[in-house]
Amino acid sequence: MRMMLLTAGTRGDVEPFAALARLATSRGHEVRLALPDDAPAPEGVETVALGLDVQRVLRPAGRTPWALAHHLRAEVRPAMRRMFAAAVRETVAFGPDVVVHHPLVLSAPMVADSLAVPRVLVEFAPVATPSERFPAAGGPTATRDLGAHNRSTYAVPRTVARFFDADVARAAAELPDGRRPARRSPSRATLMAVSPELLPRPDDWPERVHQTGAWYDEAGTASPDRVVSAFLTGRPYVVASFGSMARGDAAARGGAVVSAARAHGLRVLLVTGWGGLALPPECHGPDVLAVRSAPFDAVLPGASLAVHHGGAGTSHAVARAGVPAVVVPVTADQPFWAAQLHRQGMAAAPIPLRRLSASTLVPAMRDASSRRVRATDVGRIMRREHGVQRALDVLESL
CATH class of the missing domain: 3.40.50.2000 (Glycogen Phosphorylase B;)
Incomplete structure (x- = not known):
């Protein structure tokens, strides 16, 4: 075909x-x-x-x-x-x-x-x-x-x-x-690349809608570079990423994440993306590593927590890894996924972007940590979904 x-x-x-x-x-x-x-x-x-x-x-x-x-x-x-x-x-x-x-x-x-x-x-x-x-x-x-x-x-x-x-x-x-x-x-068909663990299929979708689960490359996980790999072997850490959401003060957001993580004794892998996060000079230290990008499937499974913007891809990657989260939605479908992750018991209540600070993140991280068992169970189920294979099966059936 x-x-x-x-x-x-x-x-x-x-x-x-x-x-x-x-x-x-x-x-x-x-x-x-x-x-x-x-x-x-x-x-x-x-x-x-x-x-x-x-x-x-x-x-x-x-x-x-x-x-x-x-x-x-x-x-x-x-x-x-x-x-x-x-x-x-x-x-x-x-x-x-x-x-x-x-x-x-x-x-x-x-x-x-x-x-x-x-x-x-x-x-x-x-x-x-x-x-x-x-x-x-x-x-x-x-x-x-x-x-x-x-x-x-x-x-x-x-x-x-x-x-x-x-x-x-x-x-x-x-x-x-x-x-x-x-x-x-x-x-002819709709491929809904969404996990039923994050969004259970409603009874009013027509049969031509195939909820496959999320699509990701199942052939193997890319390895992070040596610097990131070395960082991951230390004490517990948080992965923070706002992807392409560069609106507002990226350094203030990065500083809030680092300060809140330190309050919990956690290190921070700050994935800056297209400018969604930045590391302010006063927050530099051996417990923080800022990188432009990192393979989520490699760095998330060992994380204690994730702080992210709630994009569909990031939300699924974090949930698939079995990691509890704090979500700070910015735009588009992000508030939807932030609310869904909270409803499904895998994330703390969402923090609006305008209220993001160390003082709001500290209790939210504590709340997210209490959801680890639920996040682990969901991740185990999601890793068996094989969404991209199911999607291709549908296409081949045409």
Whole structure:
């Protein structure tokens, strides 16, 4: 089978698709993976770039309404327009048997319909598949159960998508006949790459929704470098990461984590990412190591605690490792996952970003530590889910 995989977003959106691409390639399928320009190309997989620099899109020059409006006009819209067109162009050039895509790749339905091939949607959080059991992740009410009104919250992501409808229409110029199909076909299947341990399957999802569990590379865990490996052999430590969430004062956040960890006698592996955390000079010491990145599957299993922003990929990686957490959500689906981890007994109550300090982290770390048994049990179950294998089984059944 010729599979066209289209993804956009940060590390948590790219690495699962890379894992699927590697597994599909190993099973003899022809795979092409389209991904953002600033994402590292996975080894052994044919890749193409989508003309999208995610770091630039996520980093407006200011937080005022004027600055955000300017950023939307000058950076976000042009980047999305390039991505939509590239997704169509590369898919047409590849001639796939199936198109598998991230919800952000809004031009994927159009090109699949034009080529008359099945389309499969991938969700890392429930944003496109409505349910009355919980609200849409990423919406303004993502942490509140609205009962019968939960289903209406899924209109928010659809409304945001319509904002880019003209840009999707422009991408039709890349289709073989240059025209957008008159009718949009529904996806043949939805792959919900979410663990039922974090989000139990609701009874109102249709049968075409396959909850596979999280996708990660099961071929082996990357080893950290020598400096990180040496750090991991010492006393108990906390892993802290805010991923690409560079909003606000990264040094103040890093200082709060280090101070709170020291109050509990814990060392800190500070994963700075795209600037989500930074180590202030006054917090330097042999009990702290700051690195830009580290393989989570290698550094998390030995950690006593994790402090993170609640992205879908990070939330699943921490839970899979069996590590209790303190979650400080920033945006998008992060408040949803922060609330879910707390409800499922694996994390302390979420700390709003504006309230993050050593004084709020100290009791939250104590609370998280009390949840170690539950986190260990959940991690043991999640490591048996084999989500990426189940996802490929679904694709092959098409």
